[in-house]
Amino acid sequence: xxxxxxxxxxxxxxxxxxxxxxxxxxxxxxxxxxxxxxxxxxxxxxxxxxxxxxxxxxxxxxxxxxxxxxxxxxxxxxxxxxxxxxxxxxxxxxxxxxxxxxxxxxxxxxxxxxxxxxxxxxxxxxxxxxxxxxxxxxxxxxxxxxxxxxxxxxxxxxxxxxxxxxxxxxxxxxxxxxxxxxxxxxxxxxxxxxxxxxxxxxxxxxxxxxxxxxxxxxxxxxxxxxxxxxxxxxxxxxxxxxxxxxxxxxxxxxxxxxxxxxxxxxxxxxxxxxxxxxxxxxxxxxxxxxxxxxxxxxxxxxxxxxxxxxxxxxxxxxxxxxxxxxxxxxxxxxxxxxxxxxxxxxxxxxxxxxxxxxxxxxxxxxxxxxxxxxxxxxxxxxxxxxxxxxxxxxxxxxxxxxxxxxxxxxxxxxxxxxxxxxxxxxxxxxxxxxxxxxxxxxxxxxxxxxxxxxxxxxxxxxxxxxxxxxxxxxxxxxxxxxxxxxxxxxxxxxx
Numbered sequence: 001x002x003x004x005x006x007x008x009x010x011x012x013x014x015x016x017x018x019x020x021x022x023x024x025x026x027x028x029x030x031x032x033x034x035x036x037x038x039x040x041x042x043x044x045x046x047x048x049x050x051x052x053x054x055x056x057x058x059x060x061x062x063x064x065x066x067x068x069x070x071x072x073x074x075x076x077x078x079x080x081x082x083x084x085x086x087x088x089x090x091x092x093x094x095x096x097x098x099x100x101x102x103x104x105x106x107x108x109x110x111x112x113x114x115x116x117x118x119x120x121x122x123x124x125x126x127x128x129x130x131x132x133x134x135x136x137x138x139x140x141x142x143x144x145x146x147x148x149x150x151x152x153x154x155x156x157x158x159x160x161x162x163x164x165x166x167x168x169x170x171x172x173x174x175x176x177x178x179x180x181x182x183x184x185x186x187x188x189x190x191x192x193x194x195x196x197x198x199x200x201x202x203x204x205x206x207x208x209x210x211x212x213x214x215x216x217x218x219x220x221x222x223x224x225x226x227x228x229x230x231x232x233x234x235x236x237x238x239x240x241x242x243x244x245x246x247x248x249x250x251x252x253x254x255x256x257x258x259x260x261x262x263x264x265x266x267x268x269x270x271x272x273x274x275x276x277x278x279x280x281x282x283x284x285x286x287x288x289x290x291x292x293x294x295x296x297x298x299x300x301x302x303x304x305x306x307x308x309x310x311x312x313x314x315x316x317x318x319x320x321x322x323x324x325x326x327x328x329x330x331x332x333x334x335x336x337x338x339x340x341x342x343x344x345x346x347x348x349x350x351x352x353x354x355x356x357x358x359x360x361x362x363x364x365x366x367x368x369x370x371x372x373x374x375x376x377x378x379x380x381x382x383x384x385x386x387x388x389x390x391x392x393x394x395x396x397x398x399x400x401x402x403x404x405x406x407x408x409x410x411x412x413x414x415x416x417x418x419x420x421x422x423x424x425x426x427x428x429x430x431x432x433x434x435x436x437x438x439x440x441x442x443x444x445x446x447x448x449x450x451x452x453x454x455x456x457x458x459x460x461x462x463x464x465x466x467x468x469x470x471x472x473x474x475x476x477x478x479x480x481x482x483x484x485x486x487x488x489x490x491x492x493x494x495x
Contacts, residue, residue, distance in 0.1 A: 001181040001185060001186065001187070001188060001214055001215050001216075001217060002027035002028060002186060002187050002188075002215070003025055003026055003027050003028075003187075003188060003190065003205070003208060003209060003214060003215045004026070004027065004028040004029075004030050004057060004187055004188065004189045004190070005018070005022065005023060005026040005028070005029050005030065005189075005190060005191075005192045005205045006030045006032065006189050006190065006191050006192060006197070006198045006202065006205070007029060007030065007031055007032065007192045007193065008032045008035035008193065008196045008198050009031060009032075009035060009036065009047070010035060010036065010037045011036070011037060011038075011043075012043065012046045012047040012050055015031060015047060015050065016050050016051075018192060019050050019051065019052035019053070019054065019056070020050075020051055020052065020053060021053070022053065022054040023192065023205060023206070023209070024209065025205075025209035025210075025215060026054060026205070026209075027054075027055070027215070028054065028055050028056070028057045028090075028091065028187075029052070029054045029055070029056055029057065030056075030057045030058070030059055030093075030189065031047060031056060031057070031058050031059075031084075031089075032059055032060070032061065032198055033047075033058055033059065033060040033077075033080045033081070033084065034059075034060045034061050034062070034063045034071070034072055034077070034080075035196070035198075039060075039072060039076070039080060040080075041079060041080065041083035044058075044080050044083040044084050044087060045083060045086075045087045047084075047087075048084055048087035048088050048089055049087065049088075055090040055091065056088075056089050056090050056091070057089070057090065057091040057092075057093060057111065058081060058084040058085075058089040058091070058092055058093065059081075059093035059113075060072065060077040060080050060081050060093075061077075061115075061198075062077070074098060074101075077098070078094075078098060078101060078102055081093075081094060081102065081106075082102070082103055082106045084108075085106035085107050085108040086106060086107060088107070088108075089108050090108060090109065091108060091109045091110070091111050091136065091137065092106065092108045092109070092110055092111065093111040093113050093139070094110055094111070094112065094113070094135075095112075095113055095114065095115070096112055096113060096114040096129070096130050096133070097114075099112055099133055099135075109135070109136035109137075110133070110135035110136055110137075111135055111136065111137040111138070111139060112130050112131075112133040112135040112137070112138045112139070113130070113138070113139040113140075113141070114126065114130045114139070114140050114141070115141040115142075116140075116141065116142045116143070117143070118143060119142060119143045119144065119145065119149045119170070120142070121152070123140070123142065123152070123153075123156055124156060124159070126140070127140050127156060127160055127164050127166070128160070128164075130164060131160060131163040131164040137165065137186060137187060138163060138164040138165065139164065139165050139166075139167055139187060140164055140165070140166050140167070141166075141167045141168075141169055142166065142167075142168060142169065143168065143169045143170030143171075143201075144168035144169070144170045144171070144172040144173065144176045145170040145171040145172065146171075146172075146258070146263065147172070147256065147258060147263045147264050147266075147267045147271065148263070148267060149170075149172075150168065150172050150175070150176050150179070150271065151267045151270035151271055153166050153168055153176060153180065154176075154179060154180060154183050154270065154271065154272075155270065157180050157183040157184055157185055158183040158184060160184070161184040162184055162185075162186040165180075165185040165186045165187040165188065166180055166185060167180075167185075167187070167188060167189055168180065169199055169201040169202075170201055171201075171257050172256060172257070173201040173202070173203055174203035174207065174208075174254070174255065175225070175254035175255055175256055177189070177190075177203060177208065177214065178208070178212045178214050178217060178252055178254050179217075179223060179252075179254060179271070179272075181214050181215075181217035181218070181221075182217050182218060182219055182221045182223070182272075183219075184219075188208065188214060189202065190202065190203050190204055190205030190206070190207070190208040190209070191203065191204055191205055192205050207237075210491075211237050211238050211241055211491070212237070212241060212252055212254070213241070213245070217252060218250070220250055221250050221251065221252055222249075222250065222251040222252075222272075222274050223251070223252055223253075223254065223271065223272050223273055223274065224240065224251065224252070224253040224254075224273060224274055224275045224276065224277070224475055225253060225254050225255070225256045225264065225271070225273055225275075225276050225277070226240075226253060226254075226255050226256070226276070226277040226278075226279060227256045227258060227261055227264050227276050227277070227278050227279070227282060228255075228256075228257070228278070228279035228280055228281075228282065229257055229258060229259065229280070229281060229282075230257055230413075230414055230415045231255045231256065231257040231279070232255065232257065232414065233413060233414045233439070233440030233441075234255055234279065234440070235439070235440075235461070235464055235468070235492045236253060236255070236277050236279075236468065237253050237254060237255055238488070238491040238492045238493075239464075239465070239468045239472065239488045239489075239491065239492050240253040240277070240468070240471075240472055240475060240488075241253055241491070242484075242487050242488040242490075242491035242492075243472040243475075243476065243480055243484050243485075243487075243488050244475075244476065245487075246480075246483065246484035246487045246488070247476050247478055247480070247484060249476055251274075251475070251476075253277065253475075260285075261278065261282040261285045261286060261289065262285070262289065264276065265289045265306075265313070268308070268313075273308070274307075274308045274475075275305070275306060275307045275308055275474070275475050276305070276306040277304065277305060277468075277471055278303060278304050278305065278306060279304065280351065280352070280353070280410050280413070281351065281410075282352075283302040283303060283304050283319075283351065283352025283353065283355075284301065284302045284351070284352050284355075286302070286303040286304065286305075286306055286315055286352075287301060287302055287303045287315050289306070289313060289315075290303065290306060290312070290313045290314060290315035291309075291311055291312025291313050291314070292309070292311060292312065292313075292314045292315070293314070293315045294314065294315060294316040294317070296316065296317040296320040296321060296356070296359070297315040297316055297317040297320075299320070299359045300317050300319070300320050300352070300355040300356040300358075300359045301352075301355050301384065302317060302319075302351070302352030302353075302355045302356060303315035303316060303317050303352070304316075304317055304318055304319050304352065304353075304356075304467070304471070305317070305318055305471050305474055307474055307475070316474060317356050318467040318468075318470035318471040318474070319352070319353050319356035319357070319437075319467050320356040320359055320360055321467065321470045322463060322466035322467035322469075322470060323356055323357050323359075323360035323361075324360045324363070325466060326435070326458065326463065326466055327357075327360050327361060327364070327404075327435075328363075328364065330404060330433045330435070330456075330458070331343055331364055331366070331404065333433065333456070334403055334404065334431065334432075334433055337431055338403070338431065342365060342366065342367055343366050343367070343403040343404055344366070344367045344369070344400065344401070344402050344403050344404075344429065345361060345366045345367065345368045345369070345402050345403070345404045345405075345406070346369050346371065346397065346400050346401065346402030346404070346405045346406070346427060347361075347368060347369070347370045347371070347406050347408060348371050348372075348397060348405070348406065348407045348408060348409050348421075348446075349371075349372060349406075349407070349408035349409040350370065350372035350374070350377035350378050350380070350381045351408070351409075353408040353437050354370070354372075354381065354406075354408035354409075355381065355384075356408075357406050357408050357435075357437075358370070358381060358385055358389065358391075359388075361389060362385065362388040362389040366389075366404070368385075368389055368390075368391035368392070369391065369392050369393075369394050369399070369400035369402070370382050370391055370392070370393050370394070371393070371394050371395075371396070371397045371399075371400075372393075373409075373421065375393060375395050378393035378394070379393040381393070396422065397421070397422060397423070397427055398422060398424070398426055398427060401426060401427055401428060401429050401432075402427065402428065402429060402432060403429050403431070403432050403433070404432065404433045404434075404435070405427050405428055405432060405433075405434050405435070405450070405455070406434075406435045406437070407434075407435070407436045407437060407438060407446040408437050409421070409438065410438055411423070411438060411444070411445060411446060412436060412438030412439065412440075412441045412444030412445065412446050412447065412460065413438040413439065413440050413441050413460075414440050414441050421445075423445045423446050423448075423449045424449050424452075425449050425450075425452040425453035426453075427449060427453070428449070428450060428453035428454075428455045432450075432453065432455040432456070433455060433456045433457075433458070434446070434447075434450035434453075434455040434456065434457045434458065435457075435458045435463060436450070436457065436458065436459055436460045436463070437460050437463055438460045439459065439460030439461045439464060440460075444460075447459070461492070461494055464492075465485070465488075465489055465492070465494070468488070469485055469488075472484075472488070
C-alpha cells in the first residue's frame with residue numbers, strides 16, 4: 001500500500017515546506033490544483049518548479065462557486081492538469097469521464113479516477129471500466145456509510161486486486177481505508193492539513209500512518225473494531241494498535257460509527273473481524289448477540305468486549321474488571337482519612353458502564369445511590385442489585401452527595417447532551433473521590449464540578465487505560481506488560 005498525503009495549497013509558497021521535507025510514511029504528495037488562489041498554468045508551473053524530495057501527484061476537482069456553478073469548468077481543469085504534466089508532475093489524476101479528452105502527449109503517468117457522491121450497488125462494472133483505461137493507477141472513491149456498504153467494497157477490492165484502489169468516503173472512510181489495504185488496494189489518501197482536508201470525510205494522514213501504519217497492512221492482517229456512536233473521539237485505535245505493535249502481532253483495530261451493533265455482527269465474517277470493543281450505546285446489546293458470556297458480563301448485564309471463539313462470540317466486561325481494580329484502592333484511601341465510617345457512593349447513570357460499576361461495588365460495604373435521567377432506569381438498576389447490594393434510586397443527583405461519585409453517563413464525551421443533569425460541587429462530600437468514565441469532550445461538566453469541590457479525580461482517560469489493558473490482553477491472548485502499556489499510553493497522548 002502506497003500512502004498519499006493530500007495538500008490543498010493556496011499558493012506555491014504554502015506547498016514548499018512539505019515538498020522539501022514530506023511527512024514520514026508518505027509515498028506521494030497530492031497537490032490539489034483547484035485549491036490555488038490563482039489557478040492558472042503559470043501558477044501550476046511555479047508550483048511544480050519547487051524543489052521536492054517526494055513524487056508528486058496532481059489532481060484538479062470541480063469546486064462549486066457560491067452561486068452553485070463550477071469554479072473551474074472541464075476545459076480549465078484539463079488545461080491545469082496538462083500544465084502540471086508538462087512541468088514535471090510524476091502522476092496526473094484525470095477523471096474517467098475526461099480521460100479521452102486529455103492529450104496523450106502530456107508527460108507523466110496517469111491515474112484514472114471516478115468519484116461517486118452516493119453509494120451504488122453492483123459497482124463491479126464501473127470499477128472495471130475505470131481500471132480498464134490502462135493507466136498506471138486507477139481509483140474509485142465511493143461513500144461507505146454502513147457496514148454492509150463497507151463489506152461490499154472490501155469484496156470488490158479483493159476481486160480487483162491492485163488494478164484499482166477503492167478509496168471510501170462517508171461515515172466509515174477511515175476504517176475502510178485501513179481495511180481495504182488488507183484486500184489489495186494499491187493507494188490510499190490522508191489529509192495533511194486537518195483544516196483543509198479536500199473532502200469532509202478525508203481521514204488525517206497522521207492517523208493513517210501513526211495509528212494504523214496502513215502502509216504495511218496486508219492480507220494476513222487481523223482486524224478488530226471499536227463499535228460506538230459516536231466513535232471519532234475513541235482512544236481505542238491508538239491504544240490497541242500500539243499494543244499490537246509492541247507485542248509483535250499483525251493486527252489492527254479500526255473505529256466503526258454505526259446505528260446498530262447487530263449490523264456489524266451480521267457482517268463480521270465479511271469484515272473479517274476477530275473481536276470488538278463495544279462502547280456507548282451498545283453495551284447491553286453486546287451481551288444479547290453473544291453465544292457465551294463471561295461472569296462479569298453476566299453479572300453486569302452488559303459487555304464491552306466481544307471475542308470470536310470456535311463456539312461463537314464470547315462477551316466479557318473489562319469495565320467491571322477495571323472497576324474491580326480501581327474502586328477498592330479509592331475506598332481504602334477514603335477510609336484512611338475517615339476511619340470505619342460507611343462511605344456514601346453516588347453513581348450517575350444506568351447503562352452498561354454504570355452496571356459494571358455497580359457490580360464491582362457489590363463486593364464492598366457502601367451506601368449506594370443511583371441517579372439516571374430516567375428515574376425508572378435508576379430504579380431498575382437498583383432492583384437488579386437488591387440481592388447483592390442494597391441501594392436507592394434518587395430523582396436528583398443532589399439528593400445524595402457522595403464520598404465517591406462516579407460519572408458513568410456519556411456527559412463529557414463528544415455529542416453528549418447535559419440535558420437536565422445538574423452537576424455542581426454540591427454532589428461531592430468533603431474529601432470525596434470522583435471517577436469520570438467519559439472523555440474526549442472539550443469541557444466536562446463533571447470534571448469542573450469535581451475540581452471546584454476539591455475532589456480527588458480519576459479521569460476518563462485514566463479509567464480507559466485500566467480497562468483497555470484488560471481488553472488488549474483478551475485481544476492478544478497475552479499479558480500486556482509495563483513497556484507495552486507505557487507505549488500505548490503515549491500513543492493516546494498520555495505520559
